Amino acid sequence: MVHTLERLAAHLAALSPEEHGFVHVDLDRRPTGAGRLDGWVIPAKDLYDVAGMPTTFGSVRRIRPAEYTEPFLARLEAQGAVIPGKSAVPELGLTIHTEPVGLPAPDNPLYPGRTPGGSSGGAAVMVARGLVRAAHASDGGGSIRVPAAATGLVGFMPAHEGLSAQGFLTRSVADSAFLHGLVPRRRHVRVGVLFEPLFAPVEVDEDWLRSAEQAAERLADAGHTVRRVRPWEYAAETFEAFTDLFTAKLAPLPEAEGLAAWLRWRGREVTGARLAAARTHAAALPRALHESWDVDVLLTPTLAADPPPIGHFARQAPEDNFRAQTQWSPWASLFNVAGTAAISVPWPRAGRPPTAVQLGSVTVDGATLLGLAQELTDDR
Template structure:
């Protein structure tokens, strides 16, 4: 760790194995889930002071899968839940200082599906307040830091999960994505992060009540096969008949693809280092026999304004319903500067909401038209590399923070609004060693295409390892 990296890899029960390998070791009797859990707890304690990724620890009583889940693909592998889904007996704090969370009375549907994959939950990972920010930072509490370079952000909102996986505490962790919150921390921390098609997994308990469901759940991993195994295991618990079955994707595909290359968003130029990594990936794909040609994202200023207004609408609902949802101790004035600023933005523009909702819903058809000529769209995940801690702090004046977020998060929200799948892959690095991700998008229901292409890229050039 002399170069500033923080990780917990070592010669213990977890070793350097991914989740699939660990589950196989449990299956053949080579190791017990309890041994894996103890090793993960020891690793978490080694990095907690440096990275601060854990919201709630249940180390004395981890929650394991039971019954038929012993046959699940990931049985016995330790993990963390993101602190915005409910597991009975554990508090759900939503990353907020506006209330004191009580233990959840029930286990949410998302968590039930997650547990059905066989994973053992050691606790909750941290997120920024209600998942609104693209950095896991807080008004008064310590930020979550990037294991590759602790002076920088691990991304968000699944920043705690990303830090835990990248640092080697666990091989896989729960995440969810309402504007890029799986793919952004994957890009920042050198991980694989698949946002599935809306409805691929059971619907998020909170998002299903919104006019447009932006949020889908998933995982952050260090290997493509771990991501593929998770989705295969989750599908055994629930399969949406409206989508093509996914099954277990086990390796690269063999058909040439039409790849549309996007280097800049319509509103933001991509920085030179990120552009270099995306262009290198395009050349690699061409060398593999895929056809790569320029493409343009048909989403400009109006889409950005509409998304920001809807973002503000969600912040307004959080503030307005806080006492009902979180109890009488909820204090709206203690919400952080980003949440309060988004709420004020909505108050100023609320009359535009019906039109914004109509246009956002129509964007699904605009997105689908991209795939008449392309099988996959290759783009950056983010417009620039992970910023230093403080750049996206909720204590930055709101208008300045909003401008910074819009310049940074320039690609990922499209998939949330349209419900389409997208995956972030750790394709390169900046000159000073920060991971840089590339983004692959596909048509609705085409996660198999994304995973097969991800397997191809991983086999061609294995991902960088923080412990090397």
């Protein structure tokens, strides 16, 4: 499928904001350079500045004009990519659903009326509808992998420092690898399979469990060492570290309501000693996981169930909302804390939209993880 600005313009004219996922469109914008991304049309996630475009941060109350382009995005333009606009996000990117304050909430193309996930929800919608080949995204607790899983896409989070990494939503592992400048590497790895939720008690839907079982069987048939592992025994401490690291950044937030206000309050409860302990826990986590599981990669379902209706999370009290999001995605934030690469790939299910499985690195690099993901998506 050829993706051009002319084709995008024709589609946008026939779709509502809920259907296309854009909050701002600028089809006259051109790259600042040329190179390996010539011909790529890659919308920017609306948590990040693009000079000359407004940044909404997911709320009509937070809109500001951007005077410069964020460095990750500037590099894309310098390599020839066109940034034709901004994709919808939840307020400050704080949730794994996408319902911006005072702005249209994008609708899931696979499940009309349901969330496409978040926080890169608008990006997922435009790629899932075929409007663009790839869209810019970021992941601070599942925000690339969750919308990928909810809309049948590939979502790769590279290794990173801190909780968050920038990346892309794509339709193929090959496109994700190319955009990150990586060549998938195939070699034998030891895969731990975990079906039990890590960070919240929840009954995992049978379709999502069976998909992970089938993915494990495929990897075993391909010659990898595959075995079940028990849940991480210090999962409660890891999730506490994640919550402290995630919310501490919101403590200085001057204006907040609803969930943002609750997360800010939670962040202001984090003392200097607790923050230091959370960072120490995060730094030690990859080695601790390796010593506990003795595997190179962890395989799980990406989500515990199909996407819920739009409004499902937002109508709950803030603390209940946060808990419910964790129940929907009870594995993703492990790899944000560890700083290791992780990827969600779609898994076909007869008679219904695809589910998804997650591969998270314990010891391997991003190229090896992408190679393993390709083994799961080849010959579909």
